[in-house]
Amino acid sequence: MDKSGHLPISRRNLMIVAGASVASAAVPGSAGAQTPDLARSGAAPVSSKVSFRVNGATRGLELDTRTTLLDALREHLHLTGSKKGCDHGQCGACTVIVDGQRIVSCLTLAVMHEGASVTTIEGLGTPDDLHPMQAAFIKHDGYQCGYCTPGQICSAVAVLDELKAGIPSHVSGDLTAAPELTSAELRERMSGNICRCGAYSNIIDAIAEVAGSAA
Amino acid sequence: MKSFTYEKAESPAAAAASAARRPGAKFIAGGTNLLDLMKLEIEAPTHLIDVNDLGFDKIETTSNGGLRVGALVRNTALAADPRVRRDYGVLSRALLAGATGQLRNKATTAGNLLQRTRCPYFYDTNLPCNKRIPGSGCSAIGGVTRSLAVIGSSDACIATNPSDMAVAMRVLDATVETMRADGTTRGIPIADFHRLPGDTPHIDTVLEAGELVTAVTLPKPEVGKHIYRKVRDRASYAFALVSVAAVVQRDGSGRVAVGGVAHKPWRVEAAEAAQPRGPRVMASDLLAGAKPQPDNAFKLALVERTLAAVLDEAKG
Ligand SMILES: Cc1cc2nc3c(=O)[nH]c(=O)nc-3n(C[C@H](O)[C@H](O)[C@H](O)COP(=O)(O)OP(=O)(O)OC[C@H]3O[C@@H](n4cnc5c(N)ncnc54)[C@H](O)[C@@H]3O)c2cc1C
Ligand code: SF4
Ligand code: FES
Ligand code: FES
Numbered sequence: 465m466d467k468s469g470h471l472p473i474s475r476r477n478l479m480i481v482a483g484a485s486v487a488s489a490a491v492p493g494s495a496g497a498q499t500p501d502l503a504r505s506g507a508a509p510v511s512s513k514v515s516f517r518v519n520g521a522t523r524g525l526e527l528d529t530r531t532t533l534l535d536a537l538r539e540h541l542h543l544t545g546s547k548k549g550c551d552h553g554q555c556g557a558c559t560v561i562v563d564g565q566r567i568v569s570c571l572t573l574a575v576m577h578e579g580a581s582v583t584t585i586e587g588l589g590t591p592d593d594l595h596p597m598q599a600a601f602i603k604h605d606g607y608q609c610g611y612c613t614p615g616q617i618c619s620a621v622a623v624l625d626e627l628k629a630g631i632p633s634h635v636s637g638d639l640t641a642a643p644e645l646t647s648a649e650l651r652e653r654m655s656g657n658i659c660r661c662g663a664y665s666n667i668i669d670a671i672a673e674v675a676g677s678a679a
Numbered sequence: 680m681k682s683f684t685y686e687k688a689e690s691p692a693a694a695a696a697s698a699a700r701r702p703g704a705k706f707i708a709g710g711t712n713l714l715d716l717m718k719l720e721i722e723a724p725t726h727l728i729d730v731n732d733l734g735f736d737k738i739e740t741t742s743n744g745g746l747r748v749g750a751l752v753r754n755t756a757l758a759a760d761p762r763v764r765r766d767y768g769v770l771s772r773a774l775l776a777g778a779t780g781q782l783r784n785k786a787t788t789a790g791n792l793l794q795r796t797r798c799p800y801f802y803d804t805n806l807p808c809n810k811r812i813p814g815s816g817c818s819a820i821g822g823v824t825r826s827l828a829v830i831g832s833s834d835a836c837i838a839t840n841p842s843d844m845a846v847a848m849r850v851l852d853a854t855v856e857t858m859r860a861d862g863t864t865r866g867i868p869i870a871d872f873h874r875l876p877g878d879t880p881h882i883d884t885v886l887e888a889g890e891l892v893t894a895v896t897l898p899k900p901e902v903g904k905h906i907y908r909k910v911r912d913r914a915s916y917a918f919a920l921v922s923v924a925a926v927v928q929r930d931g932s933g934r935v936a937v938g939g940v941a942h943k944p945w946r947v948e949a950a951e952a953a954q955p956r957g958p959r960v961m962a963s964d965l966l967a968g969a970k971p972q973p974d975n976a977f978k979l980a981l982v983e984r985t986l987a988a989v990l991d992e993a994k995g
């Protein structure tokens with residue numbers, strides 16, 4: 465691996481990259497068309513240093529200011545568990561936990577997280593030592609293709625913390641009372657995590673089981 | 680995305696002054712709207728001023744019994760604050776009806792007020808849009824208008840303001856506190872904060888260039904039943920077609936603001952007098968002069984029905 469933290473590009477990846485730049489060159493102004501854009505705007509890339517903790521370890525990076533937290537995790541730290549579904553905050557596949565709160569990592573800049581503590585799916589548990597939520601997703605078949613799963617699991621872990629902290633939701637009946645642990649509450653709170661395979665009911669079963677045993 | 684320089688502001692005055700020095704600068708708070716638009720190059724700031732560390736993350740009680748909500752208080756924190764849940768339920772409900780848990784954890788009070796329209800043509804950079812490129816034309820007029828405005832629009836733009844929170848703040852008569860680039864401060868009544876499109880739809884609010892939102896203050900609690908009812912295409916996680924924020928008294932009188940129908944939260948104080956005469960009279964007073972588009976005339980009936988549901992709920 466070179467110093468910039470980029471993975472060595474394989475022949476297959478190189479073909480993909482080449483294909484992408486051909487496509488973007490034909491669409492002036494598209495997000496991928498770096499070179500023509502820079503020529504037009506005259507703005508050179510700007511880089512900045514940032515350091516934050518990821519899954520317990522301090523990581524220092526020098527990044528283009530445009531790098532999202534998601535791209536920093538995936539492309540620079542090679543934590544490819546967090547997924548890019550839409551890159552616009554709409555699908556939840558990139559959900560990670562930052563300073564105890566779930567966020568979509570595609571709509572925040574890495575440089576804005578100096579000193580933060582980030583937990584990704586890789587930090588929740590390992591294949592030999594699963595987090596209870598990971599184990600419950602396996603037991604209840606809470607996925608098919610698995611693409612949305614890391615985001616679903618990070619979101620679900622944080623949802624249970626939000627319930628414990630008494631944060632109300634759109635479906636909470638009485639705003640001044642502690643929210644109840646119902647499947648309506650879980651469904652509403654998980655609505656930001658889209659599953660193309662439609663594993664929703666098994667996902668709710670998995671979360672309900674963990675919530676039940678945590679209570 | 681266009682490249683930009685980045686700075687973390689250390690004081691409100693420094694943030695405002697920095698923005699004034701650099702015409703291409705923008706503040707960034709949660710980033711959930713700005714970065715989305717930057718990826719599409721609908722917004723292309725050359726400099727970002729990160730306002731997250733300015734200490735505007737507190738909710739304080741004011742001397743006249745209201746609340747002062749810092750500009751950087753997250754939507755989740757505001758909705759979950761025990762004082763807001765008890766005394767400003769309509770605000771809590773409106774926040775919880777918007778976006779998702781992940782987004783509300785990042786989204787801020789100021790950023791939410793300043794989020795841009797969700798008009799589909801504003802997002803489609805292949806098509807003309809007066810809000811995106813002044814003078815280029817409006818693709819929505821004569822296009823698909825289902826989600827767009829029915830009142831207060833112009834021949835230049837029929838976009839709506841997408842914020843749920845702003846509708847509740849309008850019914851609560853909130854005030855937006857700001858600091859200008861020269862360090863002076865002012866309070867802008869929420870009623871005057873968002874503009875109608877007129878022939879300058881690219882300007883959403885009355886904020887000046889570089890003017891920093893520092894807080895939103897809520898007057899002392901409005902007694903009555905607090906209700907926010909949002910009608911949308913899905914039961915969760917969708918923008919409003921129509922929404923109603925209301926504080927209703929026992930006799931059926933009270934205050935009402937409507938979302939999803941105009942370029943700003945729509946409230947007509949004079950129409951509120953009609954409230955005890957029922958939703959039909961009230962809706963017709965509230966929407967007098969409406970100019971719906973072919974695809975969205977249904978919103979007029981939807982406002983009336985949503986009002987009826989709200990007045991019903993208030994009785995229960
Ligand atoms: C998928 C999705 C679904 C959504 N659904 C809903 C919904 O149903 N209802 C709803 O209401 N909203 C919804 N939203 C919008 C969301 O509420 C906004 O993105 C959010 O509130 C913006 O807040 P922010 O702090 O992230 O703003 P940012 O993105 O940081 O900033 C937004 C704008 O405000 C300016 N700004 C920020 N702070 C200040 C300040 N202190 N002073 C002056 N200017 C400032 C920025 O320069 C920028 O122009 C949704 C968003 C997404 C991505
Ligand atoms: S309605 Fe407004 S935002 Fe939508 S295309 Fe027309 S000018 Fe643009
Ligand atoms: S990739 Fe972030 S929400 Fe879809
Ligand atoms: S398991 Fe395939 S997208 Fe959810």
